[in-house]
Amino acid sequence: MTRRPSLPGADELFRPTGPADGVAPGWVERAGGPARRGTPRQKHTSKITVYVSDEELLALEHARLALRGTHGLTVDRGRMVREAIAVVLADLDEHGEESVLVRRLRHDE
Structure with missing residues (x-):
């Protein structure tokens, strides 16, 4: 019996990560047009740097642990941020002037 671990093959390591149906990553179809969605775990081609406070x-991190512990969802912080961005942008698309983003940014002025 060998003590070497079983490792995944090349087919498993280099599998396509995008959707097979031709819909662009991060978008799903809905009545009236595409709906915003955060992109799933995949290689991303663009990067931004966002500075947050220690409290944020x-x-x-508390939210990530709650998602894992309470809801059984294992996600990284990047995925959480992409989903949060998608939710806020979808709300802006749908509600415009009354969106959460507009109201919160106006409140900060």
């Missing part, structure tokens, strides 16, 4: 980072 701690809250994000």
Whole structure:
């Protein structure tokens, strides 16, 4: 009996990560047009840097742990941020002036 671990093959490591149906990543079809969605775990081609406070980072980590512990969802912080962005942008598309983003940004002025 060998003590070497079983490793995944090349087919498993280099599998396509995008949707097979031709819909662009991050979008799903709905009545009236595409709906925003965060992109699933995949290689992303663009990067931004966002600075957050210690409290915001701690809250994000608490949310990640709650998703894992309470809801059984294992996601990284990047995925959570992409989903949050998708939710806020979808709300802006749907509600415009009355969106959460517009109201919160106006409140900060």
